[in-house]
Amino acid sequence: MAKKILKGKVVSDKSNKTVVVEVSRRFVHPKYKKVMTTYKKYHAHDEKNKFKIGDMVSIVESKPISKLKRWTIVGGEK
16 A cells, blocks of 8 residues: 655754644535635654754655654655
């Protein structure tokens, strides 16, 4: 089974080897037909502490690394 890949923005880099990535998702509401945006935050593993707040990154599913970390950063740009 293929692993999910999500793109988002780094909103926190305070933890060691961990960043918090905010991923937005746009969809049309089934009843009201309005385009809505929802946001979800994911804790992702950043082995070299390379990414800082504001960077756009891609994250991929991985095995559990800690209580909250289930994602790993695979690429990104400043």
